[in-house]
Amino acid sequence: MPGSGRIPRVPRVARPSAPAEGQQGDAEEARVRLGRGAKVTVLGAAARGSDDSQLRTGADAPGTPQGPQAPSAGADSPSVREDRETTPSRGRPRFPGWGSGTPARKPAGASPSRVAPREPARDDAPGVAGSTADVLAFPEPPRRRRRRRALTVAAVAVVLVAGLMALVLFTPLIAVRSVVVQGTHLLSVQQVEAALAPVMGRPLAQVGDDQVRSLVSPLVQVKAVSARAVPPDTLVVTVTERVPVALVKSEGKLLVVDGDGVVLGEASDTSQYPVPVIDGAAMPLGQEVFKAVTAVLAALPADVLAQLATATAQSVDSVELRLTDGRSVVWGNAQERELKARVLAALMKAAENPQKGQTPARVFDVSAPRHPVTR
Numbered sequence: 001m002p003g004s005g006r007i008p009r010v011p012r013v014a015r016p017s018a019p020a021e022g023q024q025g026d027a028e029e030a031r032v033r034l035g036r037g038a039k040v041t042v043l044g045a046a047a048r049g050s051d052d053s054q055l056r057t058g059a060d061a062p063g064t065p066q067g068p069q070a071p072s073a074g075a076d077s078p079s080v081r082e083d084r085e086t087t088p089s090r091g092r093p094r095f096p097g098w099g100s101g102t103p104a105r106k107p108a109g110a111s112p113s114r115v116a117p118r119e120p121a122r123d124d125a126p127g128v129a130g131s132t133a134d135v136l137a138f139p140e141p142p143r144r145r146r147r148r149r150a151l152t153v154a155a156v157a158v159v160l161v162a163g164l165m166a167l168v169l170f171t172p173l174i175a176v177r178s179v180v181v182q183g184t185h186l187l188s189v190q191q192v193e194a195a196l197a198p199v200m201g202r203p204l205a206q207v208g209d210d211q212v213r214s215l216v217s218p219l220v221q222v223k224a225v226s227a228r229a230v231p232p233d234t235l236v237v238t239v240t241e242r243v244p245v246a247l248v249k250s251e252g253k254l255l256v257v258d259g260d261g262v263v264l265g266e267a268s269d270t271s272q273y274p275v276p277v278i279d280g281a282a283m284p285l286g287q288e289v290f291k292a293v294t295a296v297l298a299a300l301p302a303d304v305l306a307q308l309a310t311a312t313a314q315s316v317d318s319v320e321l322r323l324t325d326g327r328s329v330v331w332g333n334a335q336e337r338e339l340k341a342r343v344l345a346a347l348m349k350a351a352e353n354p355q356k357g358q359t360p361a362r363v364f365d366v367s368a369p370r371h372p373v374t375r
Helices: 024-030 078-086 142-170 189-195 209-216 288-299 337-351
Strands: 178-182 222-230 234-241 244-250 253-258 263-267 277-279 308-313 319-323 328-332 363-365
Touching: 178 189, 189 209, 209 222, 209 234, 244 263, 244 288, 253 288, 288 308, 288 319, 288 337, 328 337, 337 363
Parallel strands: 178 234, 244 277, 277 308, 328 363
Antiparallel strands: 222 234, 244 253, 253 263, 308 319, 319 328
């Protein structure tokens, strides 16, 4: 009753009578046990022109005798009533004891056989989710199989490359045991090998140009160096030495210098190197005039440099060269020295075969290389 505060109880339904003895077998044959979530399609006569197109289970299956007190379509069966008594609703409790902290009372007169426990679904039962009988093994798509093979091959290749790199870089199996030195003239091979002694025994792949350059840098004769690994245990070092361009007389010594003015060592006499001699008293080492003269000498071809006797300069713009046969060269400053060197070589070659009646040139003026003068 509205406003009374009391909750109406579900009406009791009489238990249907047992089927007759002759109908027991039909009722048993009509029962169909279905798993949870199973789908059933009725074929044949059972699906034609009948409102009973859905298959019923348990006591509602066709062929099961119903007693005179069978519940109508609108009444609740005992199993439905049990489900309602054990399932909480969203709103206000509909049955006594729900939400009040006290257990719900069983309706009076209910038979224990009417509330039967449900059987747990078996994994091998047809239609049950997770059943092994319903799982079909389909072949793996070719595209996925190719992708899996490619990934496997790539992973194996990465592992092999990583192992090979670790073997090469971090193990002494491929280490430096011999050094081959090439390109030395001012230096001896033993001097370079002694400088490279720290690389002996190191993994060959870890020795590069930078390390070799740092080891041979104390040798002033070396201008550049490169290293090349030759497996399994050889390091080939190629040395580019500085080129001597002059001998400087200083304090009774003959100092060998290159085009940058770097002192490469000492010479025993002037015939040891085919280069001109510079008076160190007139042009001290390191001054701008001295650097200008050495820069000019470095630009000359080797055959022209071998014919020079001396090189002098009063300033950076007045460099003069004297050949061994007494001829002289007016060079000027150190600008455009490559062009001046080519012009001087051409003039000296032409002077070797002078025209008939012409006096051989004794002075070659290349201070203005685009307008050279001989006299």
